[in-house]
Amino acid sequence: xxxxxDIAVVAFGQTDHRRTSDELSEVEMLLxxxxxxxxxxxxxxxxxxxxxxxxxxxxxxxxxSFTMALDGVGAWPPxxxxxxxxxxxxxxxxxxxxxxxxxxxxxLVYAYGKSSPGSVRDVLTRQLDPYYxxxxxxxxxxxxxxxxxxxxxxGETDELALASVAARSRASATANSHAQLRGPVPQGxxxxxxxxxxxxxxxxxxxxxxxxxxxxxxxxxCERPAWIRGIDHRIEAHSLGVRDLTDSPSTRLAAExxxxxxxxxxxxxxxxxxxxxxxxxxxxxxxxxxxxxxxxGGALAANPVMAAGLIRIGEAAARVHRGESDRALAxxxxxxxxxxxxxxxxxxxxR
Amino acid sequence: xPEVLKAPLVVEFPFTRxxxxxxxxxxxxLREGVVLGVRAADGRTLVPPVEYDPVTAxxxxxxxxxxxxxxxxxxxxxxxxxxxxxxxxxxxxxLVRLDxxxxxxxxxLDAPGPDAVRTGMRVxxxxxxxRSGAITDIACFEPFDGAAGGRPTGHDGRFDDMVTGxxxxxxxxxxxxxxxxxxxxxxxxxxxxxxGERCPSCRKVYVPSRGACPTCGVATxxxxxxxxxxxxxxxxxxxxxxxxLDIEVPYVYAHIALDGAGLALHGRIGGIPYxxxxxxxxxxxxxxxxxxxxxxxxxxxEPDADYETYKEML
Ligand SMILES: [Zn+2]
Numbered sequence: 001x002x003x004x005x006d007i008a009v010v011a012f013g014q015t016d017h018r019r020t021s022d023e024l025s026e027v028e029m030l031l032x033x034x035x036x037x038x039x040x041x042x043x044x045x046x047x048x049x050x051x052x053x054x055x056x057x058x059x060x061x062x063x064x065s066f067t068m069a070l071d072g073v074g075a076w077p078p079x080x081x082x083x084x085x086x087x088x089x090x091x092x093x094x095x096x097x098x099x100x101x102x103x104x105x106x107x108l109v110y111a112y113g114k115s116s117p118g119s120v121r122d123v124l125t126r127q128l129d130p131y132y133x134x135x136x137x138x139x140x141x142x143x144x145x146x147x148x149x150x151x152x153x154x155g156e157t158d159e160l161a162l163a164s165v166a167a168r169s170r171a172s173a174t175a176n177s178h179a180q181l182r183g184p185v186p187q188g189x190x191x192x193x194x195x196x197x198x199x200x201x202x203x204x205x206x207x208x209x210x211x212x213x214x215x216x217x218x219x220x221x222c223e224r225p226a227w228i229r230g231i232d233h234r235i236e237a238h239s240l241g242v243r244d245l246t247d248s249p250s251t252r253l254a255a256e257x258x259x260x261x262x263x264x265x266x267x268x269x270x271x272x273x274x275x276x277x278x279x280x281x282x283x284x285x286x287x288x289x290x291x292x293x294x295x296x297g298g299a300l301a302a303n304p305v306m307a308a309g310l311i312r313i314g315e316a317a318a319r320v321h322r323g324e325s326d327r328a329l330a331x332x333x334x335x336x337x338x339x340x341x342x343x344x345x346x347x348x349x350x351r
Numbered sequence: 352x353p354e355v356l357k358a359p360l361v362v363e364f365p366f367t368r369x370x371x372x373x374x375x376x377x378x379x380x381l382r383e384g385v386v387l388g389v390r391a392a393d394g395r396t397l398v399p400p401v402e403y404d405p406v407t408a409x410x411x412x413x414x415x416x417x418x419x420x421x422x423x424x425x426x427x428x429x430x431x432x433x434x435x436x437x438x439x440x441x442x443x444x445x446l447v448r449l450d451x452x453x454x455x456x457x458x459x460l461d462a463p464g465p466d467a468v469r470t471g472m473r474v475x476x477x478x479x480x481x482r483s484g485a486i487t488d489i490a491c492f493e494p495f496d497g498a499a500g501g502r503p504t505g506h507d508g509r510f511d512d513m514v515t516g517x518x519x520x521x522x523x524x525x526x527x528x529x530x531x532x533x534x535x536x537x538x539x540x541x542x543x544x545x546x547g548e549r550c551p552s553c554r555k556v557y558v559p560s561r562g563a564c565p566t567c568g569v570a571t572x573x574x575x576x577x578x579x580x581x582x583x584x585x586x587x588x589x590x591x592x593x594x595x596l597d598i599e600v601p602y603v604y605a606h607i608a609l610d611g612a613g614l615a616l617h618g619r620i621g622g623i624p625y626x627x628x629x630x631x632x633x634x635x636x637x638x639x640x641x642x643x644x645x646x647x648x649x650x651x652x653e654p655d656a657d658y659e660t661y662k663e664m665l
Contacts, residue, residue: 023355025530028562031570045568061362061525071561074568117360117525122433130366130519131374132399132486133457137435142444145427146457153425153470192444193428193465237405241446241455242397245425 007099008218008225009346010211011040012314012321017180017206017302020116026055026065027072030112030207034072037108037209041221045074048211049104051081052095054088054111055306058123069112080104087111088208088310089271089332089342095212096231105217112207113306120203120305128336129238141200141274143240143336145192148276150245152194157279159194163187165275166198166300173297180204180302201273206304208311226317226328226346230258233332233342240337248284251331251341255285258343260329265345267292267319267328269312273299277338281331285343291329295319309333313344320348356534360527366519373402375515376414376508381488384478385506387414388452398452399486414508417451419476420495424448424455428465435522437491443468447492451503459491473497484514532562535574540644543636547612549573555613578609581616581648582656583632584664588625603628607648608664615664622649631655 013036021029038044051073055066066083075081080103084091088111095107115123121139128134151157166187173179180202188197211221218225234250234257237243255261268291272278278293287293294300296315299308309332316330327347334340370378373389377400380387389400390413397405404411427444429436436442437459445468446455461477462468475495482488529537532548536559539546547558548571555564556575564571586605592598603625606615620628621637633653636645 022357022528023531025528025533025562028530028532028570031563031568034568058523061360061523061527068561071563071565072568074564074566076566117527118523122435123523125435126521126523130368131370131378131517134521135435135486135517135519136437136458137433138444138457139433142427142429146425146444146446149427149470150425190428190430193430195427239399239401239405239454240457241399241424241448242405 004100005102005214006218006227007096007212007214008222008227009313009317010213010218010222010225011037012208012210012318013037013040014178014208014311014314015206016178017204017304019180019202019204021114021205022116025068026060026112026114027069029114029205030069030110031072033207033209034108034110037211041211043106043211043221048106048108049080050095050098050107051079052083052091052098052107052109054084054086054091054310055113056085058126059113059115059118059120059305061118073108087306087308087332087334089313090233090334092210092212092310092313093231093233093342096228099212099214105214107212108209109212109310110207110209111307111310113304114205115203115305116205132239140336141195142192144200144274144276145195146240147245147280147337148194148199148274151276151279154246156246156283157276161279162199162275165278169294169298169300172295173301176296176301178302179297182297182301195274195276199275201299201303202301204302204304206302206307208307208314210310210314210317222321224321224323224348226320226348229345229347230260231342231344232257233340235340238335238339243337245337246280248280248338248341251281251284251338251343254341254343255329258345260285260343260345263327265291265327265329267295267316267325269296269298269316269328269330270294271299271309271312271332273303273308275300277333280338285329285331309342316344316346320346323348323351354534354538355528355531356537357526357528360525361522362525363520363522366521367516368519369516370514371402373400373412373414375513376510378484378486378517379510379514380506380508381486382482382484382514383510385504386417386419386449386476387506387508388417389414395453396451397454398449399456415451416503416506417449418503419449420497421447421449421452421474423460423468423470423472423474425470426460426468428468437487442491445474445492447474458489461491461493467494485517530562532560532571536560543638544576545578545609546574546576549575556611557614558609558612558616575611577611578636580633580635580651581607581609581612582661583620583628583630583634584608584615584661585630586620586628601625605648607634608661613664618645619647620649621647629655631658631661
C-alpha cells in the first residue's frame with residue numbers, strides 16, 4: 001500500500017559507540033547527536049512537530065529514565081512527545097504514522113542505550129515471559145546460541161561460515177568511524193557454544209537521532225531525501241519452542257507489506273546482533289550476493305541496545321543521502337531470537 | 352574537572368504474578384510431578400501451555416498430560432553458568448519436545464560436557480526435591496536411555512489446592528554513574544557548597560544541573576555557586592511518619608530557591624514551628640556532622656522575601 005503522504009528521513013546522526021561512557025549521563029551522551037541532526041537540517045528544537053524516543057529503564061536501572069533525556073530536546077514549553085520502551089526503530093514507526101496523519105510535518109526520533117552500568121546479558125532476561133522463561137535466567141547469548149545450533153543442524157550454516165559473517169562485518173566497519181569493533185577481530189573462545197565471542201555483538205553505549213519530514217518540507221531540508229516507501233513490523237510467538245528458529249516469517253511478512261519484494265534493493269542494513277541471525281534474515285528477505293549487506297558493519301560492529309535498530313534505518317538513509325544507494329532496505333529487531341522485526345524500504349529520487 | 356562518581360546500585364524486586372487457568376494448571380501439575388500441555392485449534396499439543404492459540408488467537412484451555420521424557424530439538428553448551436540459572440555446574444541449554452507434545456520447552460540439561468549432547472538425544476525430567484508450583488520445579492533434564500518412560504496417567508489438569516500465583520524475584524546489579532554535571536554537583540556538596548550550571552542561551556542557573564537546559568535544549572557547562580541562603584517558594588506539611596525516618600511529624604517540606612539559582616530545590620524546614628513556615632521565608636542550610644547534603648534548612652531571621660522576587664520559580 002502506498003503511504004498517504006511522502007515522508008523521508010532527512011538527517012541522521014550517531015555517537016561514537018564505546019564500551020563505557022561513565023563520564024556522561026544519558027542526556028549528556030545524547031545532546032551532541034540531537035544537535036548534529038538539527039544543524040544538518042537548519043532546524044531549531046522549537047521547529048520540530050513531533051518527538052519520539054526509544055530507550056529502556058532496565059538498561060539504566062532507574063524508573064522513567066527517559067524523562068531525564070528529555071532535557072536534551074528542549075521540552076519546555078511543552079512539546080508533542082512520545083516514548084517507546086523499545087528500540088528507536090519503533091519510535092520512528094510511531095513518528096512516521098504521526099506524520100502520515102498530517103498532524104506534524106517534521107519529527108525528531110532519537111534512541112540511546114548505555115549497557116555499561118549493568119550486565120546486558122542478564123538485563124535482557126527480564127524481557128522474557130515471567131512464568132516459564134525468566135525464572136531460568138537464560139541470557140541473550142544462550143538464546144542466540146540455541147538458534148545458531150538449530151541452523152547448523154539444519155545444514156544452513158556452520159561455524160566457519162558464521163566466522164566469515166563476523167569478519168566481513170568488521171572489515172566493512174573500518175569505513176565507519178563510529179563503530180566500536182573494526183578490522184580484524186579474533187573469533188575468540190566459545191561464549192555459549194556454538195557461538196564464540198566473535199559471533200556476538202560488542203557491549204557498549206551509544207545514541208542516535210533521525211529527523212523525518214513530509215513532502216516539500218523534506219525537499220527543503222535535504223538535498224536527496226531518503227523517502228520511506230514502506231515500513232511494517234510483525235511479531236511471532238514469544239515462546240521459542242513454538243517457533244521454527246531457522247526461519248523468520250515475521251521478517252518476511254513485514255518486508256512484503258513494506259514493499260521490499262516489489263523491486264530489488266541495492267543495500268540492506270540488517271539488525272543482526274549475532275552472526276547466525278544474519279543467516280536467518282538473508283533467507284527471509286531473499287537477499288542474494290548482489291545486495292550490499294551491512295556496509296556500516298552492522299550490529300556486530302556496534303550494538304548500543306535500543307539504538308542499534310534505529311541506526312540501521314539511519315545508515316540506510318545516509319547512503320541514499322550520499323547517493324551511494326537508490327533503494328535500500330533497513331531492518332530492526334527486538335526480543336529473543338528475532339521475535340519482532342521491522343522492515344523499512346528507503347528510496348532516493350531518480351538521478 | 353572533578354572525578355566522575357560511581358557507586359554500586361542493586362535493583363531487587365519480588366514480582367508477584369497471578370496465573371490464568373492454563374498456567375495455574377501447568378504449574379500446579381509440576382508441583383505434583385505431572386506435565387500438562389494444551390491442545391491448540393490445529394490439534395497440536397503445546398508445552399509449555401498458553402492461554403491463547405498462537406495461530407488463531409482463540410482462547411484455549413483443553414489440557415492434556417504429556418510424558419516427562421522427550422527429545423532435544425536444539426541445544427547450546429553453557430560452560431559458565433550465571434547467577435540464577437538452573438545449575439551452577441556447566442550445562443546445556445536445551446529445547447525439549449516432550450513425548451506427546453508438538454512444541455518444545457526451554458530448560459537446562461545436566462550433562463558431563465558438550466560431547467555428551469546432541470540434537471535428537473533422549474532426555475527426561477529431573478524433579479526438584481522440593482516443589483512449589485514453578486518452572487524451577489523441574490530441576491533440569493538428564494540424559495535418558497529409552498524410548499518411552501514415565502507413562503502419563505491421563506491427568507485432566509484438575510487438582511486440589513491449585514497454585515494461583517507465583518513470586519518471581521528479580522535482581523540486577525549496576526555500577527551507577529551520574530555523569531559529568533551531576534558528579535560536579537555532588538562533589539561541591541562534599542565541600543558544603545552548592546554549585547549549579549548556567550545555560551549559555553537563557554542564562555538560567557540549574558541546580559542540580561543535569562548538563563542540559565530543558566528549555567533551550569543546549570548543553571550547560573558554566574559552573575555557578577549559589578546560596579547558601581534561599582527563599583521558601585512553596586511548602587507542604589507532612590503528617591505521616593515515613594518508615595525508617597527519624598523525624599517527628601508534623602514537619603514541613605519545602606521548595607527552596609537558593610540565592611542565584613534559577614529553580615527551586617526541595618528540603619525540610621526546621622528550627623521553627625511547622626505552622627509558622629510561610630512562602631517568602633528566608634532560610635539557610637544546616638549540615639549534620641558528616642552529612643553529604645544539608646540535613647534541613649532553618650530561618651535566617653531576615654525579613655521575608657518579596658513575592659515578586661520568587662514568583663517565577665513557583
Ligand atoms: Zn536555556
